[in-house]
Amino acid sequence: MSQKIPRIEIVAVGSELLTSHFQDTDSPYIVTQLEKLGLTPAFRTILSDEEEILRQGLQDALQRSELCFIIGGLGPTEDDRTREILASLLKKKLIFHEEILTSIRQRFARRGLTMPPSNLKQAYVIEGSQILPNHHGTAPGQWLEERQKIIVLLPGPPQELQPMFATYVRPRLERWRIYQVYQARLKLTGITESQIEEKIKDLYPSSGQPQLTTLAYPGQIEILISAQSQNSLEEAQEKVNQMVDKLRSRLGAYIFTTQGEALEEVVGQLLRQRGETLAVAESCTGGLLGHRLTNIPGSSDYFRLGTVVYSNEAKIKLLGVSPETLAKYGAVSQEVAREMALGLQKLAGTTHTLAITGIAGPGGGTPSKPVGLVYTARAGEDGCQVIKNQFLGARELVKFQSSQKALEMLWRYLTQLQE
């Protein structure tokens, strides 16, 4: 049986987190970890280092919340005041721990350095705290249970906080795991958010279970489906799977994954299964399509080569695009896209080729060929297919949507899914 769920607050300490130059990445990490246990914080707070502010913010958190994660301000400098202020608010002493000092000294010694005196204060721990060892830095974490409040002190650097959380904090939170959470992550392409809404609006569960969340990017929509159960993972899983089946029956021709992989990964898996190969020719995307494909470990199994044919000369020399076609139709045309894909087929000898030519902007548009006009082509055993696209958005968005559409063409061909 689990215990009553505490009211949770995450507090990140650091003046730099209140500027535009730094982001608090620790709190989102803890949110994600809590979600895995079915827990949600009630408050998230960022506090400046200033003594008066820090004291006020910590005091409010201790009063209104029952489980407080307090991140940062445990370093050796004068600005690091979390330990001292918290002890004073709780009316507790700071206790010196010889074994912490030894471990800090050893850490410096391993790098051939002597511990500076300023690190001494990191060997002090609030009276009654359990020590959470830091295997990746000098400041240990602390777990303090006190008058029905639980206070967890964690170091700010993510490379220290994350392993500490996984090893020493996560197990201590298991007592509150009442929900089993199961989640599916659908990704769709070739359809807009409002088209999806039209098709599935009657499926939104009135009870809020399972929960549906839609995230829209240009060229890609995600639908997150999650459910809880007080009994078992299987029960939660079942609720999610039923919804996935319903969504698939309405949207199947656009869903390329239910597990959250990127489109380049899904396409890569299909190619690997079939023992087939791919080459790409890019003009306006400038290498992005190759970059995305090669972000997937092991992509050398199927990805053979790419060409970034930014100039007309490169299109002619590398891919054998005909100068007459370029002169007659222009570089951004159905004909040139076709000759790129077919020329690449000859050059690379791969099962499939993809080609992209278009105007990414902001310059280079004309009334008849506006910014965002992009031709995507796919060639294979069946011949060559070209699609004319008109994308919206800034340069990088046009590049992303172009690479996404080329991948979608290959995905549709490999899966035989019709739009």
Next chain:
Amino acid sequence: MSQKIPRIEIVAVGSELLTSHFQDTDSPYIVTQLEKLGLTPAFRTILSDEEEILRQGLQDALQRSELCFIIGGLGPTEDDRTREILASLLKKKLIFHEEILTSIRQRFARRGLTMPPSNLKQAYVIEGSQILPNHHGTAPGQWLEERQKIIVLLPGPPQELQPMFATYVRPRLERWRIYQVYQARLKLTGITESQIEEKIKDLYPSSGQPQLTTLAYPGQIEILISAQSQNSLEEAQEKVNQMVDKLRSRLGAYIFTTQGEALEEVVGQLLRQRGETLAVAESCTGGLLGHRLTNIPGSSDYFRLGTVVYSNEAKIKLLGVSPETLAKYGAVSQEVAREMALGLQKLAGTTHTLAITGIAGPGGGTPSKPVGLVYTARAGEDGCQVIKNQFLGARELVKFQSSQKALEMLWRYLTQLQE
């Protein structure tokens, strides 16, 4: 003369902001806007929609802070409780405004719709508030001055909040602008954060003016320098410029910009000035270098072509790398990097070429050629130069550092800056 600066808190309301699926983008926007006036918040808070939590969080904010930006929870649904709870905390009435209702109705009418009854509550404003018109949505903002506290209510959708802030909030904040802020953004490559620390630690101003902030990424370090003046922008500018000069005298050989541009942009400007051209050959970076170069608008002025020669066959066929060299030294070798850069020179006929071959990981490493081993080559009129690198980090980090090192080689050659 400016007034005493209030203690500022930014409060974002919404349970979705406490999940891993949504991010609060409004608070960072307001932080950036405040910075332009020299203002910094003391607290940032995210509150769930739950009535008890919201009430507690708003009450704490009103008690501890003097200027509160409260974002979201102004919509038409049951979960939108900010307006009501705030009125109750302040013991104020909500006053109906006919002209707001009219404008909401007109908004629906323009889309051919009738206003649903639930939107009626958006026409209510806290007694004494100044109305901040919403030209991009239905919920107006509110500006309330009350017992030395200022409360600013803003709608959550960024496309509504941002224009409202710029037009109606920003001018009202001018009374606290006491500092003129001036900032330089240095970017360095080819040097580590600790090497920089060694070289400049005596330059950190004891008074905290100008302020130095260092941001380290693999392959790139940024130093932000900002200063304030109570008198004029020029005075702040002068403080920053003096520090930039000092840093340049110590670190000049690594600073590629003082204005924050990306390295691919700086290299592109140099090429454009000289009327020279570039082609790239990529193996382990898979198109990233071409992608980065072509993210810069107008890059077709100097960027001609790229090849992504992922397979040995592609290296041979496209770049004329010799099969013997590949067999003798392996694809990841100084010799192959050289032949790639020189082969590309022949193929592309550009002033400069860059080539990259290496092991991005996580697979493919051996004891003698570990993951992260990357050869970067540059060829030009002077011949060919190859550098052996051992990068650390995950696949995408190795790819980024490799592309950065290739760009650095060309930058050093074009500027004649020696490491």
